Amino acid sequence: MRLLAGLLVALLLAVTPALAQDKPLRGVALVIGQSDYANLPDLRNPANDGRDMTRLLLGLGFGVTQIADGDGEALAKAVALFVDDAAMADVALVYYSGHGIEAGGQNYLVPVDGDLSTPELAGETLMPVARLLDDLAKAVPVTILLLDACRSDAFPPGTLIQPPGEAAPVEAQPAGLGELRGPTVIARPGVPENSLGMVIGFAAAPGQPALDGAPGEPNSPYAAALLKHLGAGGYSFGDVMTMVSEEVYLKTRARQLPWVNSSLRRILSFGAPLAEGDADEAAIRTGRRSLLLTMASVPQGNRSMIEAVAAQEQVPLDALFGMLEALGVDTADPSQLQAQLEEGALRVRKLSEQPRLDVDLGADVDRLVALADTAESEGAFREALDFRMRAVDAASTTQTDAQKLQLAALSVKAGDASWTLFEMQQAVDYYDRAAALADGLDADRHFEYLKFKADALAAIGEYKGDNAAYDEAITLYDAVMTYLDGQPDDDVWADAANDFGNALARYGERREELDYLEGARSAYEEVLDIWTHEAMPIDWARVQNNLGNVLASLAERQGQELNLYYMARSAFRAALEEWTREAQPLNWARAQNNLGTVLRVVGQIEKDEASLDEAIAAFELALQEWTQHRSPYDWAMVNSNLGNALTDLGTMQDDRAKVEAGIAAYGRALEEWTRERVPLQWATVQNNIGATYATLGRGLDGEDSLAALRRAVKAYGLCLEERTQDRDPWNWALTNYNLGLVLTDIAGRVEGTGELEAAVAAYRLSLEIYGQDSAPTDWADVQDVMGWALAMLGYRTENAEMLRQARAHMEAAYDFYRGQDGARGYFEERLGQIDTWLATVS
Known part of the structure; x- marks a missing residue:
């Protein structure tokens, strides 16, 4: 024994x-x-x-x-x-x-x-x-x-x-x-x-x-x-x-x-x-085992999402799990996981794309590079980054031009490894070092590495809200594109232009001026002249989807411009020609959701039932791949969008069944968009539920109307518990405005002053954001509805001073809308009613 x-x-x-x-x-x-x-x-x-x-x-x-x-x-x-x-x-x-x-x-x-x-x-x-x-x-x-x-x-x-x-x-x-x-x-x-x-x-x-x-x-x-x-x-x-x-x-x-x-x-x-070999090899084994133990606590729904992304993007499961483990990502938060996965799959592919130069930098450097490759294959990303940084340090005494270019390539690898762990400033520094080493030795590599630096700076701008980083990135992209304009490789130019467009589009979403979004649009349209449907079908589809998104953003920012929405609709339909369900299931679902979103807006603007029907069909198709099991966060998002389209169509057709189906879709969204995990998304659905019951209540009579309106008040109240002024000021103001409208509606159906007092309070809160200069149309709308609520309250309480305040608010709104169709009749009728009440209580 x-x-x-x-x-x-x-x-x-x-x-x-x-x-x-x-x-x-x-x-x-x-x-x-x-x-x-x-x-x-x-x-x-x-x-x-x-x-x-x-x-x-x-x-x-x-x-x-x-x-x-x-x-x-x-x-x-x-x-x-x-x-x-x-x-x-x-x-x-x-x-x-x-x-x-x-x-x-x-x-x-x-x-x-x-x-x-x-x-x-x-x-x-x-x-x-x-x-x-x-x-x-x-x-x-x-x-x-x-x-x-x-x-x-x-x-x-x-x-x-x-x-x-x-x-x-x-x-x-x-x-x-x-x-x-x-x-x-x-x-x-x-x-x-x-x-x-x-x-x-x-x-x-x-x-x-x-x-x-x-x-x-x-x-x-x-x-x-x-x-x-x-x-x-x-x-x-x-x-x-x-x-x-x-x-x-x-x-x-x-x-x-x-x-x-x-x-x-x-x-x-x-x-x-x-005994398990030397310390470096043991570190890789320890990193692998740490990854495996961490994986065991990943929820099944998120695990399914990781599997789906790995399959579509053709990256190893080890790599995606390893990246998340090294980042310490809270996989209980599906919105965070989704963003990290999409970026992570791109970065993992980048790790294997950079070619190595066959220049001898010594046995120690070769050993460290081999260890880094092994660590990455084992999902031990922290250890891989350490090896790549050590390889750069070990090669830093290089003298010949060839050795300097080899060191530049090693620095790029260290930058890629840093980015995989979202050590973004470190990635910028390594790419900058690589560009400096290649400067004067190899112009193609110099500008390629500057482009990597621009990509990393744009990512800092996106993830950290750093506008200065975005500005620096755009300056670098301009320099890179100027150089590439004179080079023969159109594919390299198109790849850089697409990434430039992505940076402009994301930056443009947070800027008031439209120049950035227009720049993104131009970049995508030029890329499509090179990455044609015939030559680069999958990349062509990706750019079509990007173009559709930026066109939809421009349409929204330009007052619901229908022609731009039509162009976005065409772009998403084009993307679906190559993003088929069989070849690109997750991207197919993404494009279906994007298409449905645009179709819903077109249906709203044109009062077009056919567009809303198409939107509903697109959302239902997206749900065939973005299932609750595989992509729970996206599944919730599409159900929320589906709820919007169903309630819009049900309201338009006066079809109570469709409205109820929309409310049921909101309920499904809340199964994954829970208050604990994604409070702002949960609040968005509560807001939409409130809007649906508000519309429903306005179309009913008697107790049914009151019951629906009170359910709207409850939903808006829940929304405002998470959609606070400091977290989301503009949407906070909008929800307060909508809450005031519903309370005013209830006040018109019941006796007393409680609802009117609460409505006025909600309107006053919205004016903390809607300034006369910063949001003049919203400000004027609040002046109108608050004036009417104050007038009703002043009449019921026989308060002449309140009625005079109400008249002042109404006149301010009239001054803003004067000259627009229908404004004169509407406001003169309201002002006349206030004058009548004033005469009664004076």
């Missing part, structure tokens, strides 16, 4: 002397690898898995019995001897690699001579897992069973198994093993009281098949993960199994996620770390 070096049980309660904390545990292992089957398809890797697991477990101090291609007799004999041997041990570990099957709630291991030709032969030749667990639970305090089974469709539907002694056969499941529960085994008669429980690890979740490994890979994904992490020192065994599960998930691109059922009543750990 060998001592299990370093394997300890951290005791929470007193146990038998044989398990004292300071005494190494005695461990035995049974390793079974079944590849060469007589009656079933052969498996490629179990022989390798068994051999490699044996080597690992021997190194960890287990006494190991290995069985390769065991038939029923050999397996039964080996298991019986192993159970006897386990009676003298503290820990018994069984690793099984081969075919497995579930039938009637029981799992079975399949000997290489297993015969499923009849139910009776199947029952006689298969080995029940439960019996093995029973025997081990009675013999040894701790049992670990690792099942790397059920790797092929070896058992067609209708396969029957009749266990000995059973009256009737049961049907085998076509894929996957069933859930085994350790506690039920431990609780059985004959299990010693000092049993500390068991761990049952499945290579795949219950009912799901496990993979045998891609061609050329020597081990199954599960075995490879065990070999990589089982010997990790300093981690609890539970953490080790978590790392194994997440490793398999990453390496199979989410096709396989192992599952563990543990009933251990103590904390099992490998307390003595094995």
Whole structure:
């Protein structure tokens, strides 16, 4: 019997002397690898898995019995001897690699001579897992069973198994093993009281098949993960199994996620770390393991979003999870996650795009670059950045021009790695250093690196709200575009112009002048002359979507300019010609949502039911890919947009059912846009619910009208709890204005002054933002409605001074709108009514 070096049980309660904390545990292992089957398809890797697991477990101090291609007799004999041997041990570990099957709630291991030709032969030749667990639970305090089974469709539907002694056969499941529960085994008669429980690890979740490994890979994904992490020192065994599960998930691109059922009543750990090479290589392993443990807490909905982005953008899952782990991103906030993922996928691709120059900078630099590449492939982004920074430092004494250009390339890599972690100023500094090194040596590279610097500065402007960074970026883009205008490579020019357009568009959203948005529009239109539909279809679609967004922004900023909305609509439809659901599912959904948004505005302006119907259809299409499971944040956004379109159409058609459907869509949006996670988005939906009930109430009579209007007041009130003046001043003012309107509507239907007093208070709040100079139209609208609310209140309270104040507000509004169609009749009627009330109360 060998001592299990370093394997300890951290005791929470007193146990038998044989398990004292300071005494190494005695461990035995049974390793079974079944590849060469007589009656079933052969498996490629179990022989390798068994051999490699044996080597690992021997190194960890287990006494190991290995069985390769065991038939029923050999397996039964080996298991019986192993159970006897386990009676003298503290820990018994069984690793099984081969075919497995579930039938009637029981799992079975399949000997290489297993015969499923009849139910009776199947029952006689298969080995029940439960019996093995029973025997081990009675013999040894701790049992670990690792099942790397059920790797092929070896058992067609209708396969029957009749266990000995059973009256009737049961049907085998076509894929996957069933859930085994350790506690039920431990609780059985004959299990010693000092049993500390068991761990049952499945290579795949219950009912799901496990993979045998891609061609050329020597081990199954599960075995490879065990070999990589089982010997990790300093981690609890539970953490080790978590790392194994997440490793398999990453390496199979989410096709396989192992599952563990543990009933251990103590904390099992490998307390003595094995020697794991030099410090740098150990840092990568530690970074990888930190990533895997962090991943386990990512919510399933966000995990699905990461999977979808990785698949569409063709970047490794490791990279996206690694970036988020290194950033410390709060994955409970879907809006933050969404933004980081979209930017992160772009940056991850950038890491592999920059070519290396074949210039010798020394063995130390080469080693650090190789370590950085490995760390990035393992998702250890903090460690990768450290290696790239060290490589730049190690190469800083270069002398020749070729070496300086090589150092510039290394600096760009360090800048890319910095950007991946959103260390934006550091990225700017590295790109600036690279541009300076290339200046005078290679003009193409010099301006390429200046463009990278401009990209990073624009990102600082976007993420940190730094207008000075945007201004510097635009100056650099101008210099880069001036140089590229004289160069022959149109694709390079188009790529730079598209990024320039993106920076102008984002900056333009926060600037009052339209020059930036117009500049973005011009940039995109020129790019489309180069990236044509025929030559660059996917890039052409991306630019069409960008152009549609900037045209829609210009249309909104220019007073709902219909022609610009028409052009945006055409651009989104063009994008959808190449952003198909099959090829670009997430981008297809994005373009559908963008198209629906524009169609909804067109429908509102033109009172066009057909456009609203098209908008609703576009939103419903977007929801086919932006599902709640895959993209919960986007799913909520589209449901909010769908609610807007449905309520618009329902109001236009006086169709209560469509309005109710819109309200239901808002309710779905609130399932993901919760107040805790995204308070401002939650507030937006509450505002929209308020607007819907306000419109509904104005079209009803009696108590139904009052009930709807009061629901609007409640929704607006909820909105204002999060949409505060300091957080979102303009929308705060708008919601207060809308709240005042509804309260005034209610006041017209009931007696008393409470609603009118609250309405006037809401209007006064909106005027804290709507100034006569800063927002003259909004200011005039508030003067109008507040004047009328004050007039009603003054009349009901017989307050002549209040009526005179009301008249002053109304006259201010009239002065603003004087000369516009309908203004004279409207205001003279209102002013006349106020004069009549004044005469009554004076």
